Amino acid sequence: MPDTRQAGAGESPGVLLYIRVSSEESGKRGYSSKDQQDRLLEEAERRRWKVLEVPYIDLGYSGGFLERPALDAMRDRVERRDVRYVIACYRDRWSRGEPADMWVLTEEMKGHGCSIRSLDFQGDIDTPEGELQAGILDGFARFEKRKIAERTRRGKKRKAKDGKIIASTFPDYGFRYNSTRDGYEVVPERIVVVRRILEMVAHRGWGLTRISKALAAEGTPSPTGKEFWSLPVLKKIIDCDCYRTYPAETLRPMLSNPHLVESGSRYGIWWFGKARHVSRRIRKVGDDGQLTYPNTVTKTPNPRNEWIAVPVPDCGIDPSLVDAARDVYHSHRKPSRQNAKRFWQLSGGILRCPHCGGAYGLGGHGRHFYYRCSTRAARGRDACSNSTHLKVSEIEARVWAFVSSLLSDPDVMERGIRAMIDSEKRVVKDPSSELKSLLKRRTKLEDGRTAVEDAYLEGIISGERTKARLARIDEDISTIEEKMRSIRERAKRVDALEAQGESLLDVYKRATPERLAALSPEQRHDIYTIIRLKVDVPMDAVMSARWLFGNVFPLDADLDSGLVSSKVGSICD
Numbered sequence: 001m002p003d004t005r006q007a008g009a010g011e012s013p014g015v016l017l018y019i020r021v022s023s024e025e026s027g028k029r030g031y032s033s034k035d036q037q038d039r040l041l042e043e044a045e046r047r048r049w050k051v052l053e054v055p056y057i058d059l060g061y062s063g064g065f066l067e068r069p070a071l072d073a074m075r076d077r078v079e080r081r082d083v084r085y086v087i088a089c090y091r092d093r094w095s096r097g098e099p100a101d102m103w104v105l106t107e108e109m110k111g112h113g114c115s116i117r118s119l120d121f122q123g124d125i126d127t128p129e130g131e132l133q134a135g136i137l138d139g140f141a142r143f144e145k146r147k148i149a150e151r152t153r154r155g156k157k158r159k160a161k162d163g164k165i166i167a168s169t170f171p172d173y174g175f176r177y178n179s180t181r182d183g184y185e186v187v188p189e190r191i192v193v194v195r196r197i198l199e200m201v202a203h204r205g206w207g208l209t210r211i212s213k214a215l216a217a218e219g220t221p222s223p224t225g226k227e228f229w230s231l232p233v234l235k236k237i238i239d240c241d242c243y244r245t246y247p248a249e250t251l252r253p254m255l256s257n258p259h260l261v262e263s264g265s266r267y268g269i270w271w272f273g274k275a276r277h278v279s280r281r282i283r284k285v286g287d288d289g290q291l292t293y294p295n296t297v298t299k300t301p302n303p304r305n306e307w308i309a310v311p312v313p314d315c316g317i318d319p320s321l322v323d324a325a326r327d328v329y330h331s332h333r334k335p336s337r338q339n340a341k342r343f344w345q346l347s348g349g350i351l352r353c354p355h356c357g358g359a360y361g362l363g364g365h366g367r368h369f370y371y372r373c374s375t376r377a378a379r380g381r382d383a384c385s386n387s388t389h390l391k392v393s394e395i396e397a398r399v400w401a402f403v404s405s406l407l408s409d410p411d412v413m414e415r416g417i418r419a420m421i422d423s424e425k426r427v428v429k430d431p432s433s434e435l436k437s438l439l440k441r442r443t444k445l446e447d448g449r450t451a452v453e454d455a456y457l458e459g460i461i462s463g464e465r466t467k468a469r470l471a472r473i474d475e476d477i478s479t480i481e482e483k484m485r486s487i488r489e490r491a492k493r494v495d496a497l498e499a500q501g502e503s504l505l506d507v508y509k510r511a512t513p514e515r516l517a518a519l520s521p522e523q524r525h526d527i528y529t530i531i532r533l534k535v536d537v538p539m540d541a542v543m544s545a546r547w548l549f550g551n552v553f554p555l556d557a558d559l560d561s562g563l564v565s566s567k568v569g570s571i572c573d
């Protein structure tokens with residue numbers, strides 16, 4: 001069917017090409033970015049479509065979510081209304097998740113006079129037949145995705161029950177994988193390190209930071225070969241059951257196959273299924289206002305009775321040492337706040353070390369506190385040569401003088417707050433139109449439900465089939481409702497932010513020097529966070545600051561408040 005709704009006579013319709021390669025597909029034949037591009041260009045030429053831009057390519061992104069940078073850019077581009085088609089090789093390039101995602105895309109594109117196409121689906125989405133066919137393809141893509149996930153999960157579980165370890169990037173420290181990568185072998189020279197770590201905790205009561213420093217000082221690299229051991233890694237060593245051995249008799253009742261352990265021997269435990277990891281992409285606005293697409297993993301712990309124990313070889317560490325280390329570690333933890341009475345308004349990464357880029361933290365003891373480079377404090381003078389100590393009262397006064405001078409200019413503040421709201425809005429794509437299309441979809445599904453019920457009442461289809469169809473429709477309806485709920489939540493958040501921004505602005509418009517001076521340290525800290533203030537504190541004492549706009553201000557410029565009189569104190573340690 002020739003389509004001439006948009007293109008004028010003799011003018012070729014404009015087309016954009018979309019390519020997606022997920023990480024599992026890389027290297028698979030027909031799925032490489034080049035393969036897809038060749039096929040799309042060929043199709044565009046055959047149909048005499050005019051390719052408007054270079055292809056939009058998402059590499060390493062799953063089709064399970066719509067949060068993808070190239071797809072976003074394409075969605076923005078289509079708003080210019082000169083695009084007649086967007087085309088991908090396969091329909092599952094657009095979406096491999098919920099049918100609602102595909103629906104949102106289709107409706108959004110339609111709203112801009114654009115139609116979604118794919119080489120494996122040539123039907124007209126606007127006809128009932130086309131819609132049915134498309135629906136089948138989408139349903140199949142979703143089924144495939146679930147099947148793959150289910151198969152891997154069940155396969156892993158079976159392996160664990162057979163006493164096999166599911167290999168990840170790194171084995172637990174002190175072990176290596178055997179040749180088939182499904183069991184552990186002890187690495188004695190590393191177990192020595194594990195024992196020493198446990199002894200530092202159990203016998204000397206050392207904290208993790210101190211242990212990390214000690215290991216670095218003697219030149220023992222971390223499990224991933226870094227100079228410093230991270231605190232979570234050390235904590236994991238204290239709690240890891242691979243090092244805590246039990247006699248075979250104790251373990252046996254926990255195992256689905258009692259022959260996995262030999263009487264008279266001891267074994268550590270590697271646990272399978274402690275938590276369920278669900279990864280998804282999200283859209284996020286970074287400190288610099290740039291959109292990024294980090295992969296976030298949500299970890300949901302599983303109930304203890306669902307864990308599967310896999311016995312691992314005895315590492316030779318005395319179990320009473322492991323128990324003692326855990327005891328000391330878990331009973332000695334104290335809150336890290338050094339002085340609860342005072343609020344440190346420049347903590348939390350507002351002051352930056354110009355030398356290493358790290359944050360300034362609080363140092364000192366008794367009544368003498370100062371801000372200093374945290375990197376140097378944690379890792380010593382070789383990690384950062386900045387030995388500056390900043391007097392708390394002086395630096396706080398200087399930063400506040402700078403910020404209050406900004407605050408007393410409502411124009412500057414207004415621009416800042418608007419910029420902040422705009423950057424948050426970019427995360428949420430036009431919620432009302434997404435909602436509208438979802439609502440439409442739900443109405444259609446509800447109509448379908450009525451039609452199925454009518455067909456049953458008229459005796460056209462059997463009770464069994466009616467039940468199955470209704471169940472499927474209900475599942476789709478609840479997916480859509482879930483999606484609508486999350487869109488409404490997001491929109492609500494932006495509204496709240498807008499309201500918050502307006503009231504902030506209101507406060508600043510009425511701000512007088514006296515009122516600003518009356519703000520508490522906590523309120524000041526809040527303001528710093530809101531305007532995303534970062535202050536660079538170089539050693540020669542002329543500071544500069546970055547905030548929401550990314551601008552750099554010399555910190556001593558235009559200060560008439562008289563608060564700043566002295567230079568930054570610099571003491572060598």
Ligand SMILES: [Zn+2]
Nearest residue numbers: 353356373384
């Ligand atoms: Zn530093």
